[in-house]
Amino acid sequence: MLDFPEYTRLLYLVNENIEGFLPEVDVNSASLAESMRYSLRAGGKRIRPVLLLAACELAGGDSAEAIPYACALEYIHTYSLIHDDLPALDDDDTRRGAPSNHKVYGEAAAILAGDGLLSSAFEAMHRDILMYFDKPDRLKRRARAAYEISAACGCRGMVAGQVADIEAEDIDVSSELLDYIQVNKTAALIRAAVVAGGYLGGADAALIDSLRFYGEDLGLAFQIADDILDVTGDAEEMGKPTGNDAARRKATYPSVHGMDESREMLSGLTRAAIERITSYDRNAGFFTEIARALSVRVC
Amino acid sequence: MLDFPEYTRLLYLVNENIEGFLPEVDVNSASLAESMRYSLRAGGKRIRPVLLLAACELAGGDSAEAIPYACALEYIHTYSLIHDDLPALDDDDTRRGAPSNHKVYGEAAAILAGDGLLSSAFEAMHRDILMYFDKPDRLKRRARAAYEISAACGCRGMVAGQVADIEAEDIDVSSELLDYIQVNKTAALIRAAVVAGGYLGGADAALIDSLRFYGEDLGLAFQIADDILDVTGDAEEMGKPTGNDAARRKATYPSVHGMDESREMLSGLTRAAIERITSYDRNAGFFTEIARALSVRVC
Numbered sequence: 001m002l003d004f005p006e007y008t009r010l011l012y013l014v015n016e017n018i019e020g021f022l023p024e025v026d027v028n029s030a031s032l033a034e035s036m037r038y039s040l041r042a043g044g045k046r047i048r049p050v051l052l053l054a055a056c057e058l059a060g061g062d063s064a065e066a067i068p069y070a071c072a073l074e075y076i077h078t079y080s081l082i083h084d085d086l087p088a089l090d091d092d093d094t095r096r097g098a099p100s101n102h103k104v105y106g107e108a109a110a111i112l113a114g115d116g117l118l119s120s121a122f123e124a125m126h127r128d129i130l131m132y133f134d135k136p137d138r139l140k141r142r143a144r145a146a147y148e149i150s151a152a153c154g155c156r157g158m159v160a161g162q163v164a165d166i167e168a169e170d171i172d173v174s175s176e177l178l179d180y181i182q183v184n185k186t187a188a189l190i191r192a193a194v195v196a197g198g199y200l201g202g203a204d205a206a207l208i209d210s211l212r213f214y215g216e217d218l219g220l221a222f223q224i225a226d227d228i229l230d231v232t233g234d235a236e237e238m239g240k241p242t243g244n245d246a247a248r249r250k251a252t253y254p255s256v257h258g259m260d261e262s263r264e265m266l267s268g269l270t271r272a273a274i275e276r277i278t279s280y281d282r283n284a285g286f287f288t289e290i291a292r293a294l295s296v297r298v299c
Numbered sequence: 300m301l302d303f304p305e306y307t308r309l310l311y312l313v314n315e316n317i318e319g320f321l322p323e324v325d326v327n328s329a330s331l332a333e334s335m336r337y338s339l340r341a342g343g344k345r346i347r348p349v350l351l352l353a354a355c356e357l358a359g360g361d362s363a364e365a366i367p368y369a370c371a372l373e374y375i376h377t378y379s380l381i382h383d384d385l386p387a388l389d390d391d392d393t394r395r396g397a398p399s400n401h402k403v404y405g406e407a408a409a410i411l412a413g414d415g416l417l418s419s420a421f422e423a424m425h426r427d428i429l430m431y432f433d434k435p436d437r438l439k440r441r442a443r444a445a446y447e448i449s450a451a452c453g454c455r456g457m458v459a460g461q462v463a464d465i466e467a468e469d470i471d472v473s474s475e476l477l478d479y480i481q482v483n484k485t486a487a488l489i490r491a492a493v494v495a496g497g498y499l500g501g502a503d504a505a506l507i508d509s510l511r512f513y514g515e516d517l518g519l520a521f522q523i524a525d526d527i528l529d530v531t532g533d534a535e536e537m538g539k540p541t542g543n544d545a546a547r548r549k550a551t552y553p554s555v556h557g558m559d560e561s562r563e564m565l566s567g568l569t570r571a572a573i574e575r576i577t578s579y580d581r582n583a584g585f586f587t588e589i590a591r592a593l594s595v596r597v598c
Binding site: 083108129161 | 413428435463479
């Protein structure tokens, strides 16, 4: 579904660099580097880093300069999956068909691998800062991108969504609460990917606004498509854990809105996302294609 | 022990601002803000943020500008305690005489409170970045400080130390391994506090070097003093968990080196630390006093 040439080119760039900001193996803490790499290698579509690089290029920037930020996003996404799968949270034994991190390395190592990935994300974003000391404009772009990402992954973003998700288990979830959970848990980091990419590429305020709305619509569309595929049986393809009880107890777009309405919401969000970006994304480029691909696959 | 006027003044500054970078309570994720505040309010000496502010002033800077970084350090320290106390790690029911975070809020909330605090630390460091866009020198100082802290709390610092600590349980710990654990788990963040404070205050390369060595020596001295107090029974005063079996299984400086040698190491590190900073810290100022206070209390 995401195999169009532009995606493939950027995905290659991500995969070539994805381990470049991880720690070396140290004999005294050997399991750390290993458990972090294990989950990072488990793959997935790398949609967040690819979106970041594409947004950087759309804004006229050089995607090579954005690579540490792209990797940082994948580290943050991966840490969130590791912690999410823990027995105290979703208690998932598998992830993308393989044993989840704590099933291989134990709970303590999995908690610390997550902590290590989140820390490494911020380290990656700052590591080559000296290279930009004589380029004040670039330094500012990087500072803005780092702030965008730090805000999206924390208590006004992903972590807030995770907490709301846990607190909502086994209660009757309203449509508003479901939106709150998914806007924060999933859409915030996808929105941050395109906005941070925009900043890194030197986007002006109007393009940043368009990317922000596009990212949020796409992020929510992504979650709805995920929920629909979960019902229609293609969940594994989306990288979701399969066959666990906790996930089944959770509210989804189909469980709250029904399948037909969920499909309509997905179409609506896809159209809205494309509309936001269409004046920049000429000739139905990357951002239009990725939004359509998500929708076509499901509807 | 840390009640001299300079410490009290800076501690007040920290405590006045410590909750300023936490999320608002949201009805959908109410436990998040509450559980983060619970552990942050449990107190302690706030030694890391106080050191950061003092180093900023030593370098000639304005400590008011360094407050977000000081708070960030305390958030990072607090997150590490919450995760450390979890059943899968040290399994401590109490911390500073009160129930540990997961005993009050449950394991899921405690894991996410830790994740939230670490994210909030980076958010705090970047939140007011726009204020410095027309002051490129200040922007650079802040970028360096953020990198110093991100490197110290991650896989080449605190998280590596935590992993080594877990892996070393129930094995015969060499003096080298003990140093590796404590240099990373404890000293790295204390070193980052004084180095980041130095950067924020505009320190030159020579002062940064001195602060780096001072911080590492002080950080290790801090741990040795902590271990000694653990044996002599004043552990609770240092903020350590008490009465758990896991902690007793762990190697400490007294268990590896004996009490007399541990005291000698502490004295040696204290002298070395003071020597590093003495040419800057005129009239036996803050940095000399804090190093002496640690040592006098124990030896």
